[in-house]
Amino acid sequence: MSKAAKPIRPTTPTTPKISSSSAAAPITRPVKTEASGFFGKKNDTLVFGTENYRWMAIGFALVVLGMVCMMGGSQPNPNEWDESIIYSPRIMILAPILILAGLVVEIYAIFKKTSENSIT
Numbered sequence: 006m007s008k009a010a011k012p013i014r015p016t017t018p019t020t021p022k023i024s025s026s027s028a029a030a031p032i033t034r035p036v037k038t039e040a041s042g043f044f045g046k047k048n049d050t051l052v053f054g055t056e057n058y059r060w061m062a063i064g065f066a067l068v069v070l071g072m073v074c075m076m077g078g079s080q081p082n083p084n085e086w087d088e089s090i091i092y093s094p095r096i097m098i099l100a101p102i103l104i105l106a107g108l109v110v111e112i113y114a115i116f117k118k119t120s121e122n123s124i125t
Contacts, residue, residue, distance in 0.1 A: 060114030067107030075100035
């Protein structure tokens, strides 16, 4: 008594029938043109002007110079301790002043208004 296997029919998705009285308006999407960017109006200008970037480069150079001045302090003889090498004025005074001056110049460069970066 073997039961005959029923043939498996592939199921197709059914689409609901919409009456003409309850039909919704078609969905429309805005058409992107070449002039529009991802967030709206395309803007080809940089965030800062050339003068701002020049000040940023000066500030970066001051920070790097301060870091280079802070290097050093190694003892020529590991068996002797010489405080004048480790606590030299170049390492303890000049280098931190150069680093802080570089950071101040960076802040100035960011907040400086120029005619190039004015928003119209």
